[in-house]
Amino acid sequence: MVTFPFSSILPCRPCPFCLRLPKTEAEAYNQDMAKLPQEILEEALSLPPADRAALADSLLESLDDDTQGESISSEEWTTLWTAEVQRRIEDLDAGKTKAVPWSEVRDELNRIAEE
Numbered sequence: 001m002v003t004f005p006f007s008s009i010l011p012c013r014p015c016p017f018c019l020r021l022p023k024t025e026a027e028a029y030n031q032d033m034a035k036l037p038q039e040i041l042e043e044a045l046s047l048p049p050a051d052r053a054a055l056a057d058s059l060l061e062s063l064d065d066d067t068q069g070e071s072i073s074s075e076e077w078t079t080l081w082t083a084e085v086q087r088r089i090e091d092l093d094a095g096k097t098k099a100v101p102w103s104e105v106r107d108e109l110n111r112i113a114e115e
Helices: 025-033 037-045 049-065 074-093 102-114
Strands: none
Touching: 037 049
């Protein structure tokens, strides 16, 4: 006999939707891990701003873990980013580069991703 997950709270006989519900913790984990990055992004973008900021911070911190021993202190990051921002401002002021609206950049990235 097959037991269905959440059968005690289901109001009906198991339908195709209910049958897709995970039956074990492992299946629940695998179901979540099978999500495409776009699905994860869509879910993340539906979060309140404070939760999105916390998620973004966690993701950025996780990149620090991937540096394979090349860790850099918070103070060093601040110094490097300050110098980079200053260089970019100087390039803008000198006319070496121009600002591009995010909407244009996003459209171009989406176009490239679809190719």
